[in-house]
Amino acid sequence: MTLPVLLPYRPPPPRGRLDDRGLAFAAFAVLMVAGAAHAQSGAATESVLAAIWKWVPLISTGFGLNILISVIAMGVGTVLGLALGLCQISLLPPVRVGSWFLTQFFRNAPWLVLLFYCIFMLPFRVTVLGQTHEVPNWLRATIGLTLPVMANVSEIVRGAVQSLPKGQWEAAESLAFSRFQTLWQVILPQCVKRMLPPWMNLYAILIMSTPLASIVGVEEAMTLTRGALNAERRGDLLIPMYGALLLAFFAYCWPIARLTRLLEARNNVRL
Amino acid sequence: MTPLVSIQDVHKRFGETTVLSGMSLDVRKGEVICIIGPSGSGKSTLLRCVNALVRPERGRITVSGIEVTAPRLDPIALRRRVGMVFQQYNLFPHRTALQNVMMAPISVLKQERREVEARARALLAKVRLQGKEDSYPGELSGGQQQRVAIARSLCMQPEVMLFDEVTAALDPETVKEVLVTIRELAEEGMTCLLVTHEMGFAREVADHVYFTDRGVIVEHGPPAEFFTAPRDARTREFLGKLL
Numbered sequence: 001m002t003l004p005v006l007l008p009y010r011p012p013p014p015r016g017r018l019d020d021r022g023l024a025f026a027a028f029a030v031l032m033v034a035g036a037a038h039a040q041s042g043a044a045t046e047s048v049l050a051a052i053w054k055w056v057p058l059i060s061t062g063f064g065l066n067i068l069i070s071v072i073a074m075g076v077g078t079v080l081g082l083a084l085g086l087c088q089i090s091l092l093p094p095v096r097v098g099s100w101f102l103t104q105f106f107r108n109a110p111w112l113v114l115l116f117y118c119i120f121m122l123p124f125r126v127t128v129l130g131q132t133h134e135v136p137n138w139l140r141a142t143i144g145l146t147l148p149v150m151a152n153v154s155e156i157v158r159g160a161v162q163s164l165p166k167g168q169w170e171a172a173e174s175l176a177f178s179r180f181q182t183l184w185q186v187i188l189p190q191c192v193k194r195m196l197p198p199w200m201n202l203y204a205i206l207i208m209s210t211p212l213a214s215i216v217g218v219e220e221a222m223t224l225t226r227g228a229l230n231a232e233r234r235g236d237l238l239i240p241m242y243g244a245l246l247l248a249f250f251a252y253c254w255p256i257a258r259l260t261r262l263l264e265a266r267n268n269v270r271l
Numbered sequence: 272m273t274p275l276v277s278i279q280d281v282h283k284r285f286g287e288t289t290v291l292s293g294m295s296l297d298v299r300k301g302e303v304i305c306i307i308g309p310s311g312s313g314k315s316t317l318l319r320c321v322n323a324l325v326r327p328e329r330g331r332i333t334v335s336g337i338e339v340t341a342p343r344l345d346p347i348a349l350r351r352r353v354g355m356v357f358q359q360y361n362l363f364p365h366r367t368a369l370q371n372v373m374m375a376p377i378s379v380l381k382q383e384r385r386e387v388e389a390r391a392r393a394l395l396a397k398v399r400l401q402g403k404e405d406s407y408p409g410e411l412s413g414g415q416q417q418r419v420a421i422a423r424s425l426c427m428q429p430e431v432m433l434f435d436e437v438t439a440a441l442d443p444e445t446v447k448e449v450l451v452t453i454r455e456l457a458e459e460g461m462t463c464l465l466v467t468h469e470m471g472f473a474r475e476v477a478d479h480v481y482f483t484d485r486g487v488i489v490e491h492g493p494p495a496e497f498f499t500a501p502r503d504a505r506t507r508e509f510l511g512k513l514l
């Protein structure tokens with residue numbers, strides 16, 4: 001008779017090499033776009049691929065704006081979120097409650113609604129030192145996306161800090177570290193490793209959300225693609241053009257997702 | 272001579288649970304005091320009250336002239352004088368052994384790096400960890416980590432050291448290397464307050480042994496007396512289970 005015993009944990013067998021799978025994805029996408037293009041191109045004046053190729057430079061500048069929006073929103077959102085997250089673990093109850101509320105509010109709001117809210121709430125022009133500056137649409141949209149990023153980073157920070165063993169605080173305290181020194185020298189350095197994967201994940205979600213800005217008229221890749229389609233007035237271009245846009249986002253996001261997974265796996269080994 | 276650490280009638284509750292109900296003890300300079308007792312008897316909490324990691328509700332504690340129980344205590348001034356070593360070592364895993372030892376004197380005491388480094392290296396050598404200066408805590412055994420933790424506390428040049436069941440999480444074979452280190456420290460005249468389950472160690476090294484149960488000190492005395500002729504029934508029962 002065999003006794004019921006717990007089998008030791010075995011890691012899953014390694015899957016195919018990353019490059020192979022990446023290639024597979026790319027091949028699939030190209031086939032998808034080209035296939036759709038072929039099926040829909042009749043005796044049209046210009047081949048579909050040529051039509052897309054013509055618009056690539058313009059739409060690329062739009063994609064550049066998507067990246068710019070995401071980088072600014074992520075950068076500013078991270079700085080604000082770090083501060084807000086640290087406020088969430090403050091010893092002062094009003095600070096703690098206030099920052100908790102802000103975090104919850106912006107974390108549980110639809111991004112699109114926040115975007116609309118900021119587009120209409122923020123001023124169209126500001127006067128600095130007697131000079132009036134237009135606030136471009138894309139900048140207001142960026143601010144709208146910064147708010148949810150801030151709230152999510154705030155939660156990532158709070159979670160990471162609270163996931164550290166209490167003994168780390170006690171050890172630092174008993175060595176006469178102040179609370180600030182403890183945070184800065186002991187707690188946060190250990191948190192960075194824990195925060196990195198969720199933070200990168202958040203960035204991937206953010207860049208994928210930037211086309212939302214097209215709804216409020218920001219001239220990013222999505223808006224420009226729609227504009228190009230309007231200019232072409234060719235039904236057979238619809239699917240290939242949007243397919244190409246999907247491909248561009250995929251090419252940008254997928255390496256980030258892989259890197260996140262890689263970091264997560266490495267952290268799991270070390271913990 | 273006034274005691275270096277004086278604990279008078281300390282009370283502490285966590286919610287509904289009373290952990291300390293009136294404990295008093297004194298530690299004179301250079302003395303080694305061992306507190307023993309069943310788990311949950313409040314001995315660790317008492318130790319944590321001494322460096323203000325836990326604030327008691329009632330009672331008075333003074334350490335080297337600092338009133339720990341004062342409402343406006345400066346905890347940093349207190350903790351410069353009191354070193355503490357924990358059961359779980361609590362080394363900072365992102366720093367090497369040497370950096371762990373050097374951090375507090377540089378950041379808190381603002382001492383000069385070169386001087387601190389020399390002292391830290393000497394302390395690591397003293398706890399027999401020469402060659403491990405650049406190892407990260409994760410690369411060290413439990414006993415080695417605990418000795419780094421001792422060196423880390425000593426580098427602050429405290430007047431009294433608190434040891435909170437420092438060998439309880441260790442393998443039996445590494446317990447000894449840590450106890451040897453503490454014993455050497457005691458022999459050099461360091462004032463030590465230990466919570467421990469190591470009866471043999473308490474018997475050999477302690478100047479005075481306290482037995483706690485359910486938040487009070489049941490019995491205390493010099494180890495020779497305490498271990499050979501315990502007066503209280505609870506002490507006898509506890510020692511009977513262990514010895």
